[in-house]
Each structure stands twice: as C-alpha cells, then as structure tokens.
Amino acid sequence: MTDHQFGPFGITTGLDSSADSIAAARAAEEIGYPVIWLSGGPLPGLQTITDLVEATTEIKFVSGILAVSKYSAADVGTTYAALEAAAPGRFTVGLGGAHGPKPFATLNGYLDELDVPVERRLLAALGPQMLKLAAERSAGAYPFLTSAAYSADARKVLGPDKLLAVSHLVVLETDAERARAIARDTIGFFTRIPGYIASFKRQGFSESDQAELPDHMVDALAAWGSPADIKAKLTEHLDAGADHVTVNVITGVTGPQPIDQWRALAPVLLG
Numbered sequence: 001m002t003d004h005q006f007g008p009f010g011i012t013t014g015l016d017s018s019a020d021s022i023a024a025a026r027a028a029e030e031i032g033y034p035v036i037w038l039s040g041g042p043l044p045g046l047q048t049i050t051d052l053v054e055a056t057t058e059i060k061f062v063s064g065i066l067a068v069s070k071y072s073a074a075d076v077g078t079t080y081a082a083l084e085a086a087a088p089g090r091f092t093v094g095l096g097g098a099h100g101p102k103p104f105a106t107l108n109g110y111l112d113e114l115d116v117p118v119e120r121r122l123l124a125a126l127g128p129q130m131l132k133l134a135a136e137r138s139a140g141a142y143p144f145l146t147s148a149a150y151s152a153d154a155r156k157v158l159g160p161d162k163l164l165a166v167s168h169l170v171v172l173e174t175d176a177e178r179a180r181a182i183a184r185d186t187i188g189f190f191t192r193i194p195g196y197i198a199s200f201k202r203q204g205f206s207e208s209d210q211a212e213l214p215d216h217m218v219d220a221l222a223a224w225g226s227p228a229d230i231k232a233k234l235t236e237h238l239d240a241g242a243d244h245v246t247v248n249v250i251t252g253v254t255g256p257q258p259i260d261q262w263r264a265l266a267p268v269l270l271g
Contacts, residue, residue, distance in 0.1 A: 004092065004139070004163055005060075008238060009269040010035035011262060012064060012167045012248040014042025017051040024257035025052050029059040031266045037064035037142070037167065037246045040097065046071060046079045053087050060090050064142055064167065064246070065124040067097025068106065073113035080116045094142055096124030104133060111137050122163065126199040131157040139163050143199075144248075145190055147220040148236035150203055155241030165244040166237045169222035170230055172249065172261045179224035182252040184213045187221055222250075227268040234269075 011033050015021040028036055038049065038061060052061055066076060076093060083091040093116050098106040107123070114121065123134040125141035131154055134141040140163030141154060154164055169186060173179040190196040191210045200210050200217075209217045223233035234245045247265065249258040 004244075005034070005089075006165065006244045007034040007270075008244060009033070009234065010037060010165075010244060010246040012037040012039060012246045013257060014039035015048065015052060015257075016042060016044050017048045020257065021048075022052070022055045024259055025056055025059065027257075027259045028262060029056050031263055032270045033059065033262065033266070035060040035062060035244075035246070037062045037094070037165075040065045040067055046075060049079060049091060050083060053083055053090055058090075060092065062092045062094045062122065062142075062165075064094040064122075065096035066094065068095055068110045069097055069099060073110050073115075077113075077115035080120070084120075091120075092139075093121040094124065095121060095138075096142075104129065107133060108137070122165070125154075126195060127202065128157055135159055135162050140165065140243075142167065145169070145187065145196060145199065145221050147203055148240045151237045151240040151242045163244070164242045165246060166242045167246045167248050168234055168237065170234075170247045170249045170261075170265070171222055171224040171251070172227070172230065172258075172264060174225050174229075176224075178252075179222075180215060180218045182250055183218050183222035183224065185252065186250050187213055187218065227265050230265065231268045 011028055015025060015038055025036060036059060049061060080091060080093055100106060119139045121138045122140055122142050123138045125131045125134045126143050131141055135158045141158060142165050144167040146166060151166055158164055169183055171179045171182045205217050223230040237245050249261045251258055
C-alpha cells in the first residue's frame with residue numbers, strides 16, 4: 001500500500017487563517033498528529049493553506065477537498081509549487097466537487113491542466129467509477145461517510161498500491177443516545193445530497209434507513225464511545241484495506257475546534 005507518511009490516523013477539520021485556527025493547527029502538531037485534512041467548505045481560499053503551513057513546522061496538510069468548480073487548476077498548481085519549494089512534502093492536493101452532467105470529463109480536463117505530480121494529488125471518491133479515476137490519475141482516494149465494508153470494496157477497485165484515506169465521524173461520548181443524536185445531526189445533512197444518497201444505497205442502506213437513520217446505520221458511519229472504543233471502530237477500516245483514517249470529530253457544537261477531544265484520543269491513536 002501507498003506510504004505518504006501520514007501514519008494510521010490523522011485529523012479532519014475546517015480551518016481558516018484566523019488566530020483560533022492557527023492555534024488549533026499548532027495544537028494538533030504539538031499533540032503529535034501527522035496530518036490535518038482541511039475540509040473544503042470552511043476553507044476561505046488557497047492562502048489559508050499557505051498560512052497554516054507557514055505557522056507550523058512539520059505537520060502535513062491535505063486539502064480535503066478543493067472543489068474544482070471553485071479553484072482553477074492554475075491557481076492550485078501555483079500554490080502547490082510555492083509550498084513545495086518552501087516546505088517540501090507538507091502539502092498534498094485533494095480534489096473533488098465536479099458537478100454537472102459530465103463530472104468525469106470535468107475532472108479529467110482539470111487534471112490535464114493541473115501541474116501537480118500524480119503522487120501528490122488525491123480525489124474525493126465514493127462510487128466505483130470515481131475510484132477508478134482516482135487510481136488512474138492520482139495517488140489514491142479520500143472517501144467520507146463510508147463503512148469498513150466499503151473500504152474493503154474500495155481497496156479492490158484501487159488496487160494494492162494506491163492510498164486509501166478514509167474520513168470517519170467521531171463522537172467522544174459514551175452515552176449511546178447522546179452520541180448517536182450528535183452523529184445523526186451530521187449524517188442527516190448528507191442524506192439530502194445526491195452523491196451521498198447514491199453512496200449510501202451502494203453500501204446497502206435503504207431509503208427508509210436514510211430517512212430514519214437507524215442505529216445500525218449511524219454505528220457504521222460514526223465511531224463513538226471511549227477512546228479505546230473509537231480506535232477499535234476506526235481500526236476496522238485499516239483491517240479492511242485502508243491505509244489511513246482521518247478523525248472527523250463532531251461535538252454537537254458548532255464553532256470551537258475540538259482540541260480537547262484530539263488530545264484525549266491521542267494516547268490511544270498515536271501511542
């Protein structure tokens with residue numbers, strides 16, 4: 001399997017160039033996490049990636065993801081080249097968000113223009129066609145809201161040598177009712193998005209599952225409980241063929257970075 005020196009576990013979070021975000025990135029580095037995957041939605045622009053790299057010393061960053069409809073291939077290539085010159089190996093380009101009637105043609109055209117080495121770019125991929133494209137034209141795939149069974153299937157499509165990095169929801173809460181409620185609130189948002197609706201269906205979740213979000217669906221898509229419980233759940237992805245699992249901590253509260261949760265998980269995930 002591909003070794004991008006990300007280790008088995010990293011962090012997914014949304015950061016900008018604010019003092020609070022810079023402090024969170026520095027905290028993640030101090031705790032010992034090897035990589036932060038930057039959620040595309042909260043990312044205000046490419047300058048933030050540069051700001052975060054410059055504010056830290058070793059931790060790696062992956063854009064997870066840059067929407068190709070928002071960022072031009074030329075601008076992404078320029079940002080990558082500048083960071084590679086200043087901080088070699090610390091930024092990997094994660095791409096996705098190709099919408100419209102011909103997403104594969106859109107992505108292929110974008111990749112034709114993108115001046116970033118194949119081994120330093122990844123695709124957000126859920127379906128088999130996108131996984132195949134990720135295998136052919138990038139270093140690997142970065143799926144979200146998937147089960148361990150999906151990881152096993154994705155590995156077969158990607159082949160043995162491509163990176164499979166999975167973003168998994170995490171709720172550091174031992175009360176089952178509260179943990180599942182927090183997870184449902186996030187998962188429910190994605191049951192209204194066509195690409196995720198199709199992904200859930202491929203994973204065996206029925207229309208009623210997607211409407212009601214029963215325990216078995218929530219438990220497949222979110223890890224909750226004690227740090228040890230969470231590691232056991234995340235390790236299912238690694239055992240199924242993933243190379244790396246990035247921890248997407250949700251707390252039910254919007255705004256503050258979950259630094260306390262990152263710190264609580266670190267002895268188990270990074271020890």
